Structures are given as structure tokens and as C-alpha cells.
Amino acid sequence: MPKRLSGLPLPRSSSIATVLAAVMSAGAEAPANTHFQNTWERTDKPVADAVVSRTWMWGPEAFTGPLTEPYSSSPGGQRTVQYYDKSRMEISHPNADPASVWYVTNGLLVMEMMTGYLQTGDEIGTQYDPAEINVAGDADDATGPTYATFGSVREEFALDDGATVTFRIDREGNLTNQPSLADFGVTAAQYVEATDHQVASPFWEFMNAVGTVYEGSSFVEAPLFQNPYYATGLPVTEAYWASVKIGGEYADVLVQCFERRCLTYNPANAPEWRVEAGNVGRHYYHWRYEVVEAGGETPEPTASATDEPSPTATASPTSEPTQTATAEPSATATIPNAGQVQAALEASANELVSCLSNLFTPDTLLALVAGETDAISNAIDACLSNSLPSALADALSPLVDRGVVCASEAMADLSIDDLYILANGTPDQQQALIEEIASETIDCLIDGL
Numbered sequence: 426m427p428k429r430l431s432g433l434p435l436p437r438s439s440s441i442a443t444v445l446a447a448v449m450s451a452g453a454e455a456p457a458n459t460h461f462q463n464t465w466e467r468t469d470k471p472v473a474d475a476v477v478s479r480t481w482m483w484g485p486e487a488f489t490g491p492l493t494e495p496y497s498s499s500p501g502g503q504r505t506v507q508y509y510d511k512s513r514m515e516i517s518h519p520n521a522d523p524a525s526v527w528y529v530t531n532g533l534l535v536m537e538m539m540t541g542y543l544q545t546g547d548e549i550g551t552q553y554d555p556a557e558i559n560v561a562g563d564a565d566d567a568t569g570p571t572y573a574t575f576g577s578v579r580e581e582f583a584l585d586d587g588a589t590v591t592f593r594i595d596r597e598g599n600l601t602n603q604p605s606l607a608d609f610g611v612t613a614a615q616y617v618e619a620t621d622h623q624v625a626s627p628f629w630e631f632m633n634a635v636g637t638v639y640e641g642s643s644f645v646e647a648p649l650f651q652n653p654y655y656a657t658g659l660p661v662t663e664a665y666w667a668s669v670k671i672g673g674e675y676a677d678v679l680v681q682c683f684e685r686r687c688l689t690y691n692p693a694n695a696p697e698w699r700v701e702a703g704n705v706g707r708h709y710y711h712w713r714y715e716v717v718e719a720g721g722e723t724p725e726p727t728a729s730a731t732d733e734p735s736p737t738a739t740a741s742p743t744s745e746p747t748q749t750a751t752a753e754p755s756a757t758a759t760i761p762n763a764g765q766v767q768a769a770l771e772a773s774a775n776e777l778v779s780c781l782s783n784l785f786t787p788d789t790l791l792a793l794v795a796g797e798t799d800a801i802s803n804a805i806d807a808c809l810s811n812s813l814p815s816a817l818a819d820a821l822s823p824l825v826d827r828g829v830v831c832a833s834e835a836m837a838d839l840s841i842d843d844l845y846i847l848a849n850g851t852p853d854q855q856q857a858l859i860e861e862i863a864s865e866t867i868d869c870l871i872d873g874l
Contacts, residue, residue: 457491457507461514464529468649468656470639477637480701482649482656484510485849488707497546506532512656512685512706517547526651533684534709536661539576543713556712561680561689561703564840566670567596572708574598575662575682583623583663584613590625590679594665606666609692611679617659625664625681627690631700632657656702658684707841760827760874761819767874773812774867780808781863785832787847787855790862794836794844798829805829805866824870831869835862 456462468482489508496504499517506515512531521528537543538556545551555573562569577598584590590611593603613623614630624632632653637644650656664681671678671691679690687703694701760766770777784804793801805828809821839847839862846854 454487454490454507456487457505457514458516460516460523460529461487461507464514465509466639468638471637471644476644478697479636480698481511482702483512483514484706489710495545497549508710509706510704511702513709526655531656531685532709533658534705535572535658535682535687536684538572538705538709538712539579539661539682541573541576543717553717556708556716558708558712558716560682560687560708561667561678562669562671563673564842569669570594570596570598570665570667570680572682572687572712575680575687578663578665579661581663583616583621586613586616586623588613588623590664590666592663592665594667594680600665603666606677609677609679611664611690613664620659620661622660622663624660625679625690627679627700628657628664628681628688629653631688654683657686657688664690704842711841760823762817763820763874766813766817766820766824767871769813769817770867770871770874774871777808777812777867778860778863780811781805781866782856782860784808785859785863787859790832790836790859791844791847793829793833798833801832802826802829805832827873828866828870831873832862832866834869835865838865 456465465483469484471477472479472481473485487507487509492506492508493503494506494515495502496517500519504515504517505519506513513534514529515532516529518528533544537550538558541553541555542550543553555571555576557571557573559566559569559571560575574594574596578594578600581600589607590609590613591602591604591606592600593606594600610626612626614626614628615624616622617624632650634649635646636649638647638649639645640647660681660683662682664679666677667680668675669678669680669689676691676693681688686705689701689703690699691701692699781804784807785801789800789804802825806821806825809824809828813821813824839858843858846858850858
């Protein structure tokens with residue numbers, strides 16, 4: 426399994442309920458209408474059904490239901506959209522020819538995040554700050570390039586046809602030529618006059634690839650994209666190498682941003698996974714609905730009331746999911762004989778982590794985020810009971826309460842991708858994450874004494 430390149434910080438405060446709801450419902454959200462269904466199936470049904478191994482172009486499922494967003498150029502000033510990991514599907518002109526490849530489009534999300542210009546019509550929009558969200562890599566990577574970074578290099582010169590790609594970019598947008606990167610053999614493969622940028626060779630090959638797609642009711646071999654630029658849009662930057670943190674380790678990854686997608690090329694991955702589409706849909710949804718603050722009200726989506734796009738339908742605003750109020754465990758209760766308790770926990774730290782790793786489950790940890798503490802409290806109680814000497818039994822109850830707080834804090838530090846793994850990942854992925862949460866919980870418990 427290749428290391429994934431996308432990460433997104435988990436919003437704090439009440440928005441955690443919204444994010445958790447989206448993550449936990451990710452496996453249940455069906456395409457909003459038959460047009461979205463057909464678009465998703467063409468490239469991603471072969472991946473979902475394990476007929477082929479390659480990057481998702483949309484994602485396993487949508488992570489929102491159908492939404493209606495303001496768009497002045499659409500009938501009634503609204504359009505139907507739906508968010509997937511990799512992008513957003515939209516129908517801006519429902520009266521157009523539904524047989525056209527462009528009837529369902531994926532938004533210019535990368536351009537909006539790079540420039541901060543949130544488009545609300547073909548010719549109008551609202552200016553916000555560009556997105557300081559990592560284009561690729563771990564959410565806690567403090568040095569990798571962001572969408573704002575790539576926005577700052579949009580006007581950089583294009584390489585000559587066939588030139589080797591050897592420029593490296595850092596988070597501040599500084600470009601340096603590193604000749605040793607020529608060893609990867611990446612070249613400028615296709616010049617696009619409209620934007621004055623080259624498409625790097627791995628990406629141009631991918632955009633023109635022939636592979637297994639789903640058409641009608643069967644899997645066939647055909648071009649992945651009916652138009653090479655359908656999924657990505659035109660290139661709006663050159664391709665640059667970046668030092669990107671993936672799974673805690675840094676690697677040289679090629680990144681290029683297009684109008685609609687950012688693509689990455691990781692030479693260390695298996696061939697079928699070297700080119701991947703970034704999680705632009707999740708990044709944009711977070712930026713638009715959790716981050717954007719530019720002196721005005723953050724735009725809010727409204728739930729779509731119809732299955733098929735309607736030129737006259739107007740949706741009623743719906744309120745954000747709210748977190749159920751629950752009593753927060755006390756983090757300040759006095760721990761009797763704190764010094765002795767700390768020594769006992771330090772002596773059995775490895776055993777405690779192992780115990781919690783066995784008792785924590787994806788369901789109980791996700792429930793903890795929603796404020797349900799009983800299962801986690803019982804697990805911590807069981808593990809601590811086996812580690813504390815009987816002489817320190819008076820410390821057990823307040824220690825369990827503090828342990829629940831520590832577990833909650835560990836969950837709050839997770840990225841959306843991590844939450845998605847807890848909800849939908851493989852057993853191995855889930856267990857590795859559970860072990861990390863258990864370790865952070867015990868470290869927090871010991872450090873707080």
C-alpha cells in the first residue's frame with residue numbers, strides 16, 4: 426500500500442461535529458443524481474471494485490450529500506454540487522446537453538484556493554485569503570508547500586520543451602535549481618499556450634492514459650479522460666519538486682497544480698500509484714466552510730431538496746450538525762500520591778499502551794469525539810486497575826477521568842484523513858492508528874502528574 430500524500434488539519438471547537446459527521450457518513454453518501462453517478466462510475470468504479478489499482482479521481486464515495494451553493498450564472502442563482510475527497514462535482518447549467526462530457530464539471534477549486542478568489546458566478550466572486558493548507562503530505566508538515574505557496578509562483582516562467590524538471594519549491598515559494606533531481610528523468614512534456622505552462626511528463630502520460638473504465642454496464646479499455654484536461658483543467662503552475670512529509674518521513678515528491686486538481690508524482694511508490702490526485706475536495710470544503718474569514722460572513726451550503734438538478738428549485742437553509750452536550754471529564758481532579766502514581770505508570774507504560782491498544786476500538790474512539798465517554802472510560806479503568814498497586818487504589822477514579830481527557834485530546838489532534846481511516850480504513854490501518862492514540866494517551870497521563 427503506497428503512502429498517501431494528502432492531509433488536512435482537524436478544525437477545533439464546535440466544527441468538530443460537522444467534520445465527524447462528514448467522515449462517519451462517508452461510506453453512506455450516494456451520488457446526488459444519475460449524472461454524478463455516471464461520472465463517478467467511469468473512472469472510480471473500477472478502483473472500488475478492485476478491477477484496477479490506481480489513484481482515485483473522485484474518492485470511494487461522496488463525503489457530503491447533495492448541496493445547493495450560490496452561483497449567479499445558474500438558473501435561480503443556485504447550482505447542485507457534491508463533495509468528494511478529490512474534487513467537487515457540479516452542474517452549473519442544467520439546461521445544457523446532458524450527453525456532453527462537460528455537463529458535470531469539477532470546480533476550479535485549486536484556482537480558488539491558490540488565489541483566495543471564491544467564485545460565485547462565471548464572472549463574479551468574493552476575495553478571501555489564499556488557503557494555507559498543505560497541497561500534499563502529512564497535516565503536521567510545517568515546511569511543505571501550500572495552495573498559497575503555489576499561488577505565489579503562478580507567473581514563473583515555463584521550461585523549454587523537453588527540459589528536465591529540476592527546480593525545487595519550499596513553503597515560502599522560493600525556487601532553487603537542484604541538478605541532481607534530473608536523475609528522476611522528469612521532463613517538460615506539453616506546453617499549454619493559454620496559461621504559459623508546461624505539463625510534466627508523468628502527469629501528461631497520466632492525463633492521456635488508456636485503462637479500465639466503466640461505461641454503460643461493463644468494464645472496457647478506453648482513455649481514462651475523454652479530454653486530457655477534463656479532470657485537471659489547464660496547468661496554472663510549473664511542476665516543482667518538494668520535500669514532503671509522508672507518514673512522518675520526508676521524501677522528494679513532484680507537485681503540479683492545475684485549475685481543478687493538484688497532481689503528485691512519488692517515484693518511491695509502486696508504478697500504478699506514483700501519480701496521485703490530491704485531496705482537493707476535502708481541502709476546499711475545509712477552506713470554504715471552516716477557514717474563510719475576510720471581514721464577512723462565511724458562505725454556508727444549503728441542502729439540496731431534489732435528486733435531479735432543477736433550474737427552479739430553491740433549497741431551504743439547513744443548520745450545521747451540532748455536538749450533543751455531555752459532561753466533560755474533570756482534568757483537574759487531585760491525584761492522591763501523584764509522585765508514586767507517576768512512577769508506577771512510567772514503570773508499566775509499555776504494558777498500558779498495549780492494553781489500551783487492545784481495548785480501544787474505532788467505534789469507541791469515534792464515539793468519544795461525539796462526547797460518548799463510557800466505553801473509553803471503561804477501557805482506561807481496566808488497564809489502570811492492572812497497573813496500579815493496591816496501595817494507590819484511591820488514585821484510580823480521578824486518574825481514569827484524566828485519562829479520558831487525554832484520549833479526547835489525542836483524538837482532537839487527528840487529521841480528517843486519520844478520522845476517515847478510523848471509520849473506513851483497513852484493519853491494519855485502523856490498528857496502527859489506535860496504537861498511536863493509546864501511546865499519546867498514556868504519555869499525556871504521565872506528563873500531567
